[in-house]
Amino acid sequence: MRLIVRPAERALRGRYRPPGDKSVSHRAAILGGLAAGETEIRGFLDSADTRATLDAMRQLGADVEESGGVIRLRGGSLRAPRGALDLGNSGTGIRLLTGALAGHPALRGERIELVGDESLSRRPMARIIEPLVAMGARIDSRAGCAPLLVEPAALSGRRHALNIASAQVKSAVLLAGLFAEGETVVVEPGVSRDHTERMLPAFGATLHDGAPGVAVRGGQALSGARIEVPGDLSSAAFALAAGALVDGSGIELDGVGLNPTRSGFVDILRTMGATIGIEGDQTDGGEPLGRLSVTGGALTGIDIAPEQVPPAIDEFPLIMALAAAAGGATRIRGASELRVKESDRIAVMCRELARLGVEVVELDDGAIVTGGPVHGGEVDSHGDHRVAMSLAVLALVAKAPVAIDNAEWIRTSYPGFVDDMTALGAQMDWE
Numbered sequence: 001m002r003l004i005v006r007p008a009e010r011a012l013r014g015r016y017r018p019p020g021d022k023s024v025s026h027r028a029a030i031l032g033g034l035a036a037g038e039t040e041i042r043g044f045l046d047s048a049d050t051r052a053t054l055d056a057m058r059q060l061g062a063d064v065e066e067s068g069g070v071i072r073l074r075g076g077s078l079r080a081p082r083g084a085l086d087l088g089n090s091g092t093g094i095r096l097l098t099g100a101l102a103g104h105p106a107l108r109g110e111r112i113e114l115v116g117d118e119s120l121s122r123r124p125m126a127r128i129i130e131p132l133v134a135m136g137a138r139i140d141s142r143a144g145c146a147p148l149l150v151e152p153a154a155l156s157g158r159r160h161a162l163n164i165a166s167a168q169v170k171s172a173v174l175l176a177g178l179f180a181e182g183e184t185v186v187v188e189p190g191v192s193r194d195h196t197e198r199m200l201p202a203f204g205a206t207l208h209d210g211a212p213g214v215a216v217r218g219g220q221a222l223s224g225a226r227i228e229v230p231g232d233l234s235s236a237a238f239a240l241a242a243g244a245l246v247d248g249s250g251i252e253l254d255g256v257g258l259n260p261t262r263s264g265f266v267d268i269l270r271t272m273g274a275t276i277g278i279e280g281d282q283t284d285g286g287e288p289l290g291r292l293s294v295t296g297g298a299l300t301g302i303d304i305a306p307e308q309v310p311p312a313i314d315e316f317p318l319i320m321a322l323a324a325a326a327g328g329a330t331r332i333r334g335a336s337e338l339r340v341k342e343s344d345r346i347a348v349m350c351r352e353l354a355r356l357g358v359e360v361v362e363l364d365d366g367a368i369v370t371g372g373p374v375h376g377g378e379v380d381s382h383g384d385h386r387v388a389m390s391l392a393v394l395a396l397v398a399k400a401p402v403a404i405d406n407a408e409w410i411r412t413s414y415p416g417f418v419d420d421m422t423a424l425g426a427q428m429d430w431e
């Protein structure tokens with residue numbers, strides 16, 4: 001499908017709560033399926049990616065009921081699925097589930113296949129396969145990519161020093177560690193998201209300091225929990241960016257998850273000159289919550305260092321879009337991880353920004369984007385939901401309408417994106 005976005009004719013204004021956090025929703029579904037008893041999840045993100053994970057848990061034997069926006073899972077008694085588990089486009093789903101299944105005692109001796117769509121089948125899985133195999137897991141792959149064939153086996157805990165800071169790899173290893181003999185320790189070279197570490201105690205698991213790193217001891221029983229999913233900061237980022245770009249705008253977002261390991265985008269946007277307010281410090285289910293506000297105004301290009309990348313890794317297509325409309329040049333380095341997301345986000349964003357008349361230089365590990373007039377025209381998401389939404393936000397300050405092909409991929413993570421932006425005053429229409 002094609003999304004047509006017209007330049008904003010007036011300031012954007014409004015207040016709403018963004019949809020549930022995708023990362024937290026995935027983890028709640030998986031842990032709820034692993035835990036004995038009932039788990040109640042409120043605020044679960046209803047998207048293609050999270051639905052794939054929830055459906056996988058259902059295939060594995062979890063009883064799932066949905067009523068009035070509340071999901072109840074009764075887990076703890078897993079069984080081998082009758083067919084392959086299809087995780088669609090979800091890298092989080094397939095990686096975390098592989099870790100959770102690799103040593104599950106009720107599934108040992110079974111053969112479980114995990115598959116995905118064409119895009120997911122190109123993404124690297126060796127980064128989880130290697131540490132899991134080192135623990136004793138039996139996993140076959142297609143040259144380090146999906147489909148994955150997991151034969152759950154007895155695992156032994158060990159210490160893992162990861163080459164990159166990755167919440168998905170860390171989480172896969174920690175979930176495997178729950179069913180391993182002894183202690184499993186994960187040490188990262190930098191900070192990554194800590195949603196798994198925050199949620200596990202709610203299900204009765206104990207984590208401790210791995211000095212350095214985080215450690216979990218095997219054999220711990222999980223029990224059902226009540227999880228309130230916060231609003232997704234990665235979804236809120238698009239409204240924040242739109243409000244910052246369109247002069248005179250004023251947007252407020254309620255109930256947003258303010259996990260400090262996800263603060264990178266807000267920090268970068270403020271450094272570029274945006275006025276962002278943060279109120280509230282209440283916590284719910286281990287996750288900090290608050291209200292964000294943004295006021296439109298001029299942005300300035302900045303230099304983004306490698307250590308600033310991990311806390312904002314999902315938002316870099318949007319950061320590149322912001323840079324296209326900022327004054328001066330924005331230099332991004334140390335972001336090579338963007339090349340192995342739903343698309344090669346460095347190459348794709350450079351190519352599509354250039355089609356809108358933006359001056360951009362592609363680097364091996366980033367890009368240099370020089371702000372200036374943004375032309376209208378036709379661009380393509382290349383099957384990447386964040387690319388599609390980032391280009392849609394940039395189109396609000398283009399000189400003419402922008403048509404975004406293959407924009408239907410937005411539904412994998414933020415099905416209500418167009419409706420929410422339209423409610424703020426943006427002109428976006430499906431064609």
